[in-house]
Amino acid sequence: MFHLLKAFLSVYETHNFTKTANNLYLSQPTVSSQIRKLEDYLNVSLFVRNGKQEILPTKEADFLYPRILKIIEEWNDAITHVDTQKTYREKCVLASSQTCGAYLIPKIVPVLVKHFPMVNFSFPVMSGPEIVQELEKAKVDFGLIETPERSELMTRHVIAKDELVLAGDSNSDYWILPETNSPLGFINENYLKYNNLSPNLIRTYNHEMALALLKHQVGKTIISKLALDPSIPYQHLKTLNNRNLYL
Structure with a gap:
């Protein structure tokens, strides 16, 4: 069979x-x-x-x-x-989107390795839809994402709240725009359209690059407050300011 x-x-x-x-x-x-x-x-x-x-x-x-x-x-x-009998080690794949991978996974890993010493963990980073596809194929065990993806084959739980802020030089004429197909890219584009803004755009295709530009006082962007260090100024948003992070 x-x-x-x-x-x-x-x-x-x-x-x-x-x-x-x-x-x-x-x-x-x-x-x-x-x-x-x-x-x-x-x-x-x-x-x-x-x-x-x-x-x-x-x-x-x-x-x-x-x-x-x-x-x-x-x-x-x-x-x-x-x-292998007693020497066998389980495997666990916990996939995450970019924000969750950078700011939630490092907080979770110490707890996981302490309580599950016989498990080999891996933490791939991919988009929310890709994580759902891999979950449906049973190629990953768990996913951490910042978008409310749906699937009949999985359950979804809110595990954290995230605040989105406008970070960087508020007087800058430049707007750092993440990749279009990312959650933050979608949020930034919607914010610009909703507020009828047409700034000069700096397109980035890497989360770390956007943060590096902010640290060097180049431009502004909507980004997770979790990503910011004390050197980067930010403003609270009146709309589009909160989102859930999901397991």
Whole structure:
């Protein structure tokens, strides 16, 4: 049965029988046969063809995918436990968005390593939507994000409050604008539109670069108060000033 489940996972991820065959070192007819056997066993259709090459998952496949991932993960974990016995160390992946990674993770890590000494932790940084996708695929265990992303496959809890402030030289003609697809980029752009402001823009694609510019008294931007050190002046905002941080 496990070889059928692995074939299903690969087809679901690649949307292609040929790619799956190459990944699993099988022939394409063998992959097709394995998928048919799984469909017959479950009495459902798992994939439909969209043109000559692309294979699209059905709603039944969408339902099964994260659960089968978990089954395979638990099986591999059990095998590792048996092999290593007392020396086995668990793994935990806690992904975070940029703000959470820079200012929450360092506060959490000392507690985690103290209370879970037999766990190997990793803390990748990625965007909120990417974290949700990785959670749905069971490739990360927990996520810390500053946007209220939704998914039927996960639960979301508010774990902290964050204040957004206007930091930097209030009289500057330059506005530091973070990358557009980031939460802070979206908030800064909305603030400029709402207040009908057209400053000179300095676009940054790195959180540390924006902070370095503020420390060198270049420009201003809306940023998390958590990020600021005493050398950077700031003003409280009347609107768009509070947001939740989520686990």
